[in-house]
Amino acid sequence: MVEEQHLYEVAITKLPGVGTQLTRQLVSYCGSPKAVFEANAAKLSKIPGVGTVSLRNILEGRKQALYHAEEIVKQAEAQDVQLLFYTSPKYPDRLKQIADAPALLYFRGNGNLNQRRIISIVGTRQITNYGTSVTEKIIESLKPYNALIVSGLAYGVDVVAHRAAIQAGLQTIGVMASGPETVYPAVHRKYAERMLTQGGLLTENSFGTRPDAPRFPARNRIIAGMSDCTIVVEAALKSGTLITADLAHGYDKEVMAVPGNITSPVSEGTNHLIKSLKAVAYTSVQDLVELLNWDLQDEAAAKKVKQPSVFSPEEFTPDELKVLQVLQQNGEEQMDNLSWKSQIPVSMLASVLLGLEFKGIVKAKPGKKFALIS
CATH class of the missing domain: 1.10.150.20 (5' to 3' exonuclease, C-terminal subdomain)
Incomplete structure (x- = not known):
């Protein structure tokens, strides 16, 4: 049953x-x-x-x-496919914050979609030797940080990133524009099968869905939305890769681009991203580490600095703690957004918020928004 x-x-x-x-x-x-x-x-x-x-x-x-x-x-x-509704704890938390995130995902594999550090690497299908070398170098430099690598399983930069991640022992997720049972292009099946035990395959499309052209831009929003930073290795000035970069930029995600030869067509896109200030130049892993504050995070972890719990479980109900956690992470929130992020129905949320207001912890703001009292 x-x-x-x-x-x-x-x-x-x-x-x-x-x-x-x-x-x-x-x-x-x-x-x-x-x-x-x-x-x-x-x-x-x-x-x-x-x-x-x-x-x-x-x-x-x-x-x-x-x-x-x-x-x-x-x-x-x-077919051993996991069905991840947006309320599932396995659903990517980073993606959940995106307004147009899919309500349901189909996932095959063993990867942690909420890993501490997740990086998307995308680029042209017409990858050059320079692009291949840079992609492999980026992946190798991410080994000490145990980053999860996300890409689109396509020709070029995508498959090079997946292959390099597998060789480096890093988890890697391929986001597909097809149904969960269809690997496209089929020639990448050997990598896809390896990824099932070292990451996985993710899609919003149901069984039997063909990888038609309009589905690829939709797939790109998942790649951009579920990571901390999107790195563009090589891209033409007009390409689907720049769509992914624009989506990430629109989601207030970090975007990096690898500077390229000014005479190379597949470097026009990356150089344009840097020139237009839509991306930070990637020249070494240190650029990424500093951009995402990984060095500060690791320094704090090394010193075993633990932030004291501001809200005691003894003083608040489980639902109140859920609301407080969301407001801590996101600042002020509109009531409907607060409802789905905390997974508390609006009908119940109103009374929870009222209780927190009486306790002097939360304040109501114009536009049905709520925030912590500082």
Whole structure:
């Protein structure tokens, strides 16, 4: 019998006309994907974002969505694919902070998608000898930091990064534009199979999805969103790689680019990123270490500096601690965002916030925003 939780998590992503944002809204207000399927029309119609059309789509599409989901869950079990809904602790935390992150991911492998240090390495398919050498050098220099390497399993820089990570003993994740069972290009299957025991393969696409061209830009947002920094090795001035860099920049993620020969077409993109101040020049691993403050982090760890717990578990409820943790990490938050980040339904969150206000810990701000009282 298929696991009920996964069944409803998959099913809610199969409701017609219900995108990622509305999915989060529905779960936030109803409390769980299952509750969305059990809610009546009156309750659903009161949820912000649910209009006449979307209400009809939800009510009329629930039965078919559950049927479709059951088939997907069975396939996942048969092919050892993990179904990671955005509320799962295994879902990439960094990606969860991105507004357009997928509600559901399909994952094969043993990698930790929330590893302490995650770096994306991307670039042209027409990689040069210089690009190959630099990519391998970057990976080798990341060994002491035990970084997880993310790329897109494509020709060129992507596969060189995956291969170098495997050889260096680092975990590496290939983000795909196809279904979880389809490795594209097929010639990279030998690397993909090795990655299953030293990282894994990740996609937002269900079984049977072909790697059609429009899916690659969508895949790029996952590559950009789940890492601490995106490093562009080589890229033409007009290329999909620059889309990834732009996405990372738009997500307020760090972007680095390797300076290249000014006469090389595949260095035009990287040099432009540096020139336009959209990327920091990468000349050695020390540039990355200083940009991300890894040196300071390691220094603190070496001295065993432990920050005292500001909030005692004895003084707050589990839900209050979840809210406090989110506000500590992100500063002020709008109520709906606070709901899905803390995984507390809006209906319950209001009372939690009220309790924290009475305790003098949290204050309400204009626009339904909340923040810690400094």
